[in-house]
Amino acid sequence: MKVLKFGGSSVAQPDRIRGIVNILKGYYASGDHFTVVFSAFGGVTDSLIEMSALAARGDDRYGQLFQEFADRHQSAINDLLTDDRLRDETAGQMRRSHEVLKNLLYGIFLVREASPRTMDYVLSFGERSSSYIITQCMQQAGIPAEYLDARRILKTDKTFGNAKVAFDKSYDKIREHYREHPQVQVVTGFIASAKGGLTTTLGRGGSDYTASLLAAGLDASAIEIWTDVSGVLTADPRRVKKAFTIPRMTYAEAMEMSHFGAKVIYPPTLMPALQKRIPLYIKNTFEPDFPGTKVSEESDKNGVAVRGISSINDVALCTVSGTGMFGVPGIAGRIFGSLAVAGINVILITQGSSEHAISFAVQPTAADRAKEAVEDAFAFEIERGVVNRVKVEKDLSVVAIIGENMRYQPGISGRLFRALGKNGINAVAIAQGSSELNVSVVISREDETKALNALHEAFFLSDYKTLHLFIIGVGLIGGTLLKQIEQQNAYLRERRGMEVKVVGLANTKKMLFDAEGIDLASWKKRLVASELTTDLPVFVGRMRSLNLSNSIFVDNTADDKIASFYESILDDSISISTPNKIATSSGYLQYQRLKNIADKRGVQFRYETNVGAGLPVISTLRDLIDSGDRINKIEGVLSGSLSYIFNNFDGSRPFAEIVREAKDKGFTEPDPRIDLSGKDVARKILILGRETGIPLDPEHVSVEGFLPEGAMEAKSVDGFFSVLEENGDYFAELQQRAAADGKALRMIATLEGEEATVGVQAVGNDNPFYTLSGSDNMIVFTSDRYRVRPLVVRGPGAGAEVTAAGVFAEIIQIGSSLS
Numbered sequence: 001m002k003v004l005k006f007g008g009s010s011v012a013q014p015d016r017i018r019g020i021v022n023i024l025k026g027y028y029a030s031g032d033h034f035t036v037v038f039s040a041f042g043g044v045t046d047s048l049i050e051m052s053a054l055a056a057r058g059d060d061r062y063g064q065l066f067q068e069f070a071d072r073h074q075s076a077i078n079d080l081l082t083d084d085r086l087r088d089e090t091a092g093q094m095r096r097s098h099e100v101l102k103n104l105l106y107g108i109f110l111v112r113e114a115s116p117r118t119m120d121y122v123l124s125f126g127e128r129s130s131s132y133i134i135t136q137c138m139q140q141a142g143i144p145a146e147y148l149d150a151r152r153i154l155k156t157d158k159t160f161g162n163a164k165v166a167f168d169k170s171y172d173k174i175r176e177h178y179r180e181h182p183q184v185q186v187v188t189g190f191i192a193s194a195k196g197g198l199t200t201t202l203g204r205g206g207s208d209y210t211a212s213l214l215a216a217g218l219d220a221s222a223i224e225i226w227t228d229v230s231g232v233l234t235a236d237p238r239r240v241k242k243a244f245t246i247p248r249m250t251y252a253e254a255m256e257m258s259h260f261g262a263k264v265i266y267p268p269t270l271m272p273a274l275q276k277r278i279p280l281y282i283k284n285t286f287e288p289d290f291p292g293t294k295v296s297e298e299s300d301k302n303g304v305a306v307r308g309i310s311s312i313n314d315v316a317l318c319t320v321s322g323t324g325m326f327g328v329p330g331i332a333g334r335i336f337g338s339l340a341v342a343g344i345n346v347i348l349i350t351q352g353s354s355e356h357a358i359s360f361a362v363q364p365t366a367a368d369r370a371k372e373a374v375e376d377a378f379a380f381e382i383e384r385g386v387v388n389r390v391k392v393e394k395d396l397s398v399v400a401i402i403g404e405n406m407r408y409q410p411g412i413s414g415r416l417f418r419a420l421g422k423n424g425i426n427a428v429a430i431a432q433g434s435s436e437l438n439v440s441v442v443i444s445r446e447d448e449t450k451a452l453n454a455l456h457e458a459f460f461l462s463d464y465k466t467l468h469l470f471i472i473g474v475g476l477i478g479g480t481l482l483k484q485i486e487q488q489n490a491y492l493r494e495r496r497g498m499e500v501k502v503v504g505l506a507n508t509k510k511m512l513f514d515a516e517g518i519d520l521a522s523w524k525k526r527l528v529a530s531e532l533t534t535d536l537p538v539f540v541g542r543m544r545s546l547n548l549s550n551s552i553f554v555d556n557t558a559d560d561k562i563a564s565f566y567e568s569i570l571d572d573s574i575s576i577s578t579p580n581k582i583a584t585s586s587g588y589l590q591y592q593r594l595k596n597i598a599d600k601r602g603v604q605f606r607y608e609t610n611v612g613a614g615l616p617v618i619s620t621l622r623d624l625i626d627s628g629d630r631i632n633k634i635e636g637v638l639s640g641s642l643s644y645i646f647n648n649f650d651g652s653r654p655f656a657e658i659v660r661e662a663k664d665k666g667f668t669e670p671d672p673r674i675d676l677s678g679k680d681v682a683r684k685i686l687i688l689g690r691e692t693g694i695p696l697d698p699e700h701v702s703v704e705g706f707l708p709e710g711a712m713e714a715k716s717v718d719g720f721f722s723v724l725e726e727n728g729d730y731f732a733e734l735q736q737r738a739a740a741d742g743k744a745l746r747m748i749a750t751l752e753g754e755e756a757t758v759g760v761q762a763v764g765n766d767n768p769f770y771t772l773s774g775s776d777n778m779i780v781f782t783s784d785r786y787r788v789r790p791l792v793v794r795g796p797g798a799g800a801e802v803t804a805a806g807v808f809a810e811i812i813q814i815g816s817s818l819s
């Protein structure tokens with residue numbers, strides 16, 4: 001024998017009922033013995049509550065609600081029952097029954113009172129109507145169905161609204177009834193009866209409980225709860241998009257999940273099932289072939305550690321503390337005794353072993369009463385100053401990981417706190433039952449969704465990590481980066497378990513946000529069409545308020561204004577990757593502050609592309625230093641654009657033409673004067689100096705320019721090009737002089753000791769820089785270990801593809817370090 005139960009949403013419309021009758025036909029045809037429990041049609045219980053409340057207030061609009069209720073059932077009958085006899089019989093029966101309800105409501109209206117006892121009777125009309133109509137539909141479909149009013153078999157006390165079941169008596173009645181009724185019994189969920197035939201109810205969601213009680217009474221082989229979701233999910237799918245069905249779990253796990261608000265199972269349901277070891281299946285009426293979730297006693301010790309992640313959305317945390325608590329027995333007893341007397345339910349409790357403070361979480365609505373109750377209980381100690389007034393913190397949530405196997409695996413809480421920490425989520429309080437079935441963390445309510453997502457990614461291998469990128473600057477580098485992400489996303493998801501979602505974009509004009517991810521095939525159009533004008537504080541504020549897990553900020557501009565936001569971004573626990581050299585090459589103190597904040601927050605501030613674009617220059621330098629090497633000298637061609645310019649300037653074409661070419665190829669800064677003046681190179685050698693530990697400031701780098709006088713006074717980039725054109729002879733002469741000696745011009749930066757210099761040199765073919773071509777950079781590290789033969793990094797040091805790829809690689813590295 002199987003017990004099936006269909007909830008209100010499964011029977012909300014006639015079409016759905018037809019679908020269910022079809023499912024039941026399949027069961028019947030297969031020869032399975034079954035009985036089936038129904039809830040009221042979706043929304044009916046709420047409407048019965050509302051009409052009674054109106055009537056009890058003397059508001060005659062209850063009549064209209066009643067009429068809608070009656071009409072809804074009559075129209076379901078007309079829609080579902082095509083057999084004349086069955087239809088007339090059902091319609092007649094419902095009319096008679098609803099007449100009773102109508103009179104009952106009128107009674108409530110007259111006496112202005114709907115007691116819990118009356119309410120239970122009113123509510124019973126919901127289940128009685130739905131179950132009766134569906135019984136008739138089943139008969140029409142050829143199933144020998146018989147309507148069973150559960151009040152005949154389920155016996156309770158008189159706690160109206162949430163009656164306690166008399167188990168043995170009910171089980172006897174169930175067995176007796178089923179022995180004498182071989183037909184398929186169609187049972188009203190939720191309702192029962194107390195002595196004297198009084199109607200009672202089993203609490204909201206009680207139809208599940210009805211099914212479980214029937215199953216226990218009948219020693220059924222299985223309980224199937226049919227609902228509108230595909231079983232119990234790993235997390236609330238409204239908050240965690242990647243939540244998926246838990247294929248199987250233990251009763252204890254299901255109990256934990258449902259206490260934590262996974263609405264799928266009504267908690268008392270599990271007890272009778274557990275006692276009789278009856279497996280319980282949660283199935284989806286929309287997807288009848290999907291296996292759903294099986295809840296049983298089977299636990300596999302090798303299975304996943306964490307079965308699900310859950311949360312309680314709004315709690316208040318009360319803390320009792322004071323010097324008079326240490327080593328005094330009975331404190332906890334008095335706190336929780338006072339709460340019990342005040343009728344306050346405690347959600348979570350923590351006490352550190354210093355015994356200085358006890359914290360407990362309650363519903364926010366109960367927080368003030370809890371404070372009052374405890375302060376009353378400790379009035380004496382509070383007056384003497386040995387216990388403090390109760391501190392109440394609101395706007396908190398509890399997130400919890402749940403799973404029986406956690407107790408067999410070390411490192412689970414490490415992973416939990418790492419995922420929270422990497423996302424800047426502060427744990428306000430922590431609790432773990434010694435059963436290790438659940439680890440609960442109290443956090444700020446605004447972090448709840450972020451926490452659930454971060455934990456989901458951290459604990460479910462089948463899940464992939466989603467990085468949320470906020471990108472400012474979509475020009476040459478930014479645009480290329482977006483293209484690369486679009487092309488590589490499938491690979492990253494499959495091979496690296498990582499998905500990169502761009503959720504924020506901005507250029508100087510517009511900005512755009514989409515927490516679901518901006519489609520990278522059409523970002524340009526969307527950005528142009530966006531109604532948001534770029535406003536940096538707003539952009540940063542939005543990034544903060546979206547509060548997405550694994551957020552990363554990418555600055556692809558050359559703007560100094562953006563760098564001024566880095567500090568607060570890092571302080572929000574958001575990592576940064578940037579090719580923009582402003583922050584790293586301006587004041588030393590700012591550079592140092594950014595590094596410190598990143599360290600403090602456990603996030604990353606990355607800027608490898610600041611030197612040598614995608615070439616591993618900064619990382620190589622760090623590796624040398626971290627492994628104990630000492631840098632004696634750094635020498636390099638650090639400008640991709642100047643390298644290109646000098647490599648191609650052989651006197652056959654004007655200098656200005658080649659500069660333009662370097663710009664067109666994407667090697668120069670947005671403003672090429674920064675390159676030609678030597679400023680860009682100065683920034684780079686400065687950064688390398690800082691990385692070796694020298695606190696250099698820009699004025700410490702001496703730059704010897706090579707431009708003709710007045711060139712840097714040009715007011716615009718175009719003006720600058722005009723000066724270059726006008727000075728064709730000047731540049732030709734520079735080149736010819738070097739060539740006459742068999743030499744080539746190179747802009748070389750040197751750091752030796754604390755001395756940093758930048759200047760153009762003419763080098764001969766015995767110099768390693770002589771052989772460079774294209775936009776090559778070449779960085780030569782002479783160190784204690786690389787003394788005789790230095791370590792050399794060489795390759796294209798500018799250009800859109802290599803630079804964007806360098807930023808992309810950093811994003812992936814940051815991503816790997818998250819959660």
Ligand SMILES: NC(=O)C1=CN([C@@H]2O[C@H](COP(=O)(O)OP(=O)(O)OC[C@H]3O[C@@H](n4cnc5c(N)ncnc54)[C@H](OP(=O)(O)O)[C@@H]3O)[C@@H](O)[C@H]2O)C=CC1
Nearest residue numbers: 473474475476477507508556557558559579580670798799
């Ligand atoms: N080219 C290369 O080889 C290398 C470049 N870099 C660095 O990469 C960075 C980007 O260079 P590149 O792509 O060539 O520059 P681009 O001029 O092509 O692009 C800059 C982008 O930033 C946007 N932007 C600028 N200021 C702001 C602002 N205040 N608010 C919002 N958006 C802004 C621009 O918007 P809009 O389109 O509206 O103007 C544009 O989208 C620079 O810092 C450069 O030093 C680093 C290593 C190598």
Ligand SMILES: N[C@@H](CC=O)C(=O)O
Nearest residue numbers: 639640641667668669
């Ligand atoms: N403009 C720069 C680009 C890399 O930083 C260069 O020319 O090297």
Ligand code: NA
Nearest residue numbers: 608611613615
């Ligand atoms: Na680099």
